[in-house]
Amino acid sequence: MKHSMLIIAAALLGTLTHGASAQVEFAAHAPFVRVDATRGSAPLGSNVVFDAVPAEPESGESYPSHAGGWLQLGNAGSQQVSIDGVRLYAYALETGVYQRIKAKFRLWNAHDGEADPVLDRPVEFIADLTACPCNFEAGQAYAIDIALPTDVFTEGMQLGFSQFWMTDSGNGVLSVSTELVPALDRQGDTATVGSVSAAYGNAGRSPDDIDFIPADAIAGAGIGLALTGNPMQLDVCTGASGFQHQFQEEFDNASLFFQRWRATPNFGQLAVGSGYLAQSAPSGATQFPYVRSEPTSIVIPPTGNFMVRWIAQYTGVGGNGTGEMVISTGTPLNGNDASTVPTMVRAWQDQGGYYIYVATAGGTQQVAGGNGTDLHDMTYCWVDGNVELWKDGQIILAQTAQPAQRPDSIWLGNPALAGAGTWNPVTLQRIWVRGDTPVLTDLIFRDDFDLPPNGD
Numbered sequence: 087m088k089h090s091m092l093i094i095a096a097a098l099l100g101t102l103t104h105g106a107s108a109q110v111e112f113a114a115h116a117p118f119v120r121v122d123a124t125r126g127s128a129p130l131g132s133n134v135v136f137d138a139v140p141a142e143p144e145s146g147e148s149y150p151s152h153a154g155g156w157l158q159l160g161n162a163g164s165q166q167v168s169i170d171g172v173r174l175y176a177y178a179l180e181t182g183v184y185q186r187i188k189a190k191f192r193l194w195n196a197h198d199g200e201a202d203p204v205l206d207r208p209v210e211f212i213a214d215l216t217a218c219p220c221n222f223e224a225g226q227a228y229a230i231d232i233a234l235p236t237d238v239f240t241e242g243m244q245l246g247f248s249q250f251w252m253t254d255s256g257n258g259v260l261s262v263s264t265e266l267v268p269a270l271d272r273q274g275d276t277a278t279v280g281s282v283s284a285a286y287g288n289a290g291r292s293p294d295d296i297d298f299i300p301a302d303a304i305a306g307a308g309i310g311l312a313l314t315g316n317p318m319q320l321d322v323c324t325g326a327s328g329f330q331h332q333f334q335e336e337f338d339n340a341s342l343f344f345q346r347w348r349a350t351p352n353f354g355q356l357a358v359g360s361g362y363l364a365q366s367a368p369s370g371a372t373q374f375p376y377v378r379s380e381p382t383s384i385v386i387p388p389t390g391n392f393m394v395r396w397i398a399q400y401t402g403v404g405g406n407g408t409g410e411m412v413i414s415t416g417t418p419l420n421g422n423d424a425s426t427v428p429t430m431v432r433a434w435q436d437q438g439g440y441y442i443y444v445a446t447a448g449g450t451q452q453v454a455g456g457n458g459t460d461l462h463d464m465t466y467c468w469v470d471g472n473v474e475l476w477k478d479g480q481i482i483l484a485q486t487a488q489p490a491q492r493p494d495s496i497w498l499g500n501p502a503l504a505g506a507g508t509w510n511p512v513t514l515q516r517i518w519v520r521g522d523t524p525v526l527t528d529l530i531f532r533d534d535f536d537l538p539p540n541g542d
Contacts, residue, residue: 110211112235114189117217121175121227129173129312130231135162136245138277140269140310142227143177150287152296153268154248155309156197156205160280162243162317168463169193169238169245173231175269175310176251178222182265186254187220189213189230192296193238194246195336199284203297205246207338209238209361227269227310236461239318239397239516244283247311248296262290269310282308321520322476323393323467324485332387333519337363346383350420351375354509365408365499366401366511374408374509378417378497385519386413386494391469392521394496396514400435400458404508407436408500410458411517413466413493418501430473430493431466435510444475447487455482458510468492 125139136159143149159167174189195207213232222228253263268287275282285307286298321329337343340359349356354367356375365375379385386392398410409424413431418424424432432443433455440458444451444466453475455462467474468488475483498514 114213114232118228118230124229130171135159136280136313140271141273149267152250152290153270153287155285156283158281159243165320166318167240167315169315171233171314173312176228180265181224184253187215188252191249195241202299271308275308323469325469328522329520332521335517349377363514367509369508370506374500376499376501379495387521387523390523393467395465395518397516398514399461400512402511404510405437406504406507406509408510410512412497417495417497423502445489
């Protein structure tokens, strides 16, 4: 996984970074196939959650280079989906041969048809299609199946999509194509699984802009696309009832992030933006980045049942331990050891592997987490006097009596000083806290907060 970030501060102790556009760039080896040969064939993957086969482009119609839509998913239950594959469609408006092609597309988790722009919370992919040179015939629709290198977790049963194609006709330069374009179907919504709530298209305001404004809406159009994935249950905790969001961190707004969290890169690097928080440190660094919830930000509700859900992935393995998620009462000061505050959960990777340490009424239990370098979806439950732990929809610590002390804070990384060694870099995509108490008002929304300086 690669993250493209905009560096805004380089301090003596480390680097603090805001994200301009997080990207996942990868190679895809599948060929393009004419749509008439794919009709009736299942897209890549076992469970299709959206499927719209486009008609062929119509003579005399205009087709924008940038297109997309807001989609209602289907065949996936009623809560959320883990997207693992796409079938992209292309209209060939001219006959030609392309030496190289890249597909740039985004999946979005939020939409407001009256906002500017209309889509928000993206995950961006750039697929280098290695089966080219590729031949196209004018007036035909083509399809290509692509397995995503990392799953995309939706926030519900709706999802945004936007795309353009980049081509090289032989001069060695890739550019946004106006001859090979997304299949924005002018004959309407042809989806057989799911539906298109809104379709958009434009000629591209800049090479990197694949969002839209309300004026880009195209009435009566659909988008050729297929998505595969697996249905997921939002609240997996045993006995969870009436849960709603108490705290959400999507890592898509750097300014908001630094109001909610006190983040210190120390002798490493910390990058936030476009849906990711990435923490790392070079070999030999004496301290790793450390992120802790601000006292003014209500992270854990003070009463009632709750769950903390996070999506994370260690992107390397080292000797010095780092935490992808620590839930505690209070937070350690930067430079202090983690043991200085009571800890209820510590999801941690070091030279011994990836483990989750969970406090219970009978003491701390160590739970094997499997391979921490695989993307994983974790949930810690505090419900009806018990704690539980789930990984990727499977329970890995069954109901056990709660410890006496209730947590109120979250921290990430490692505050402690360490000797020479290698660290465990880690990336988070999401932190959700859900519970059954009335939704709390986070104090971060006061008007007197500014972006804090780099440091603790």
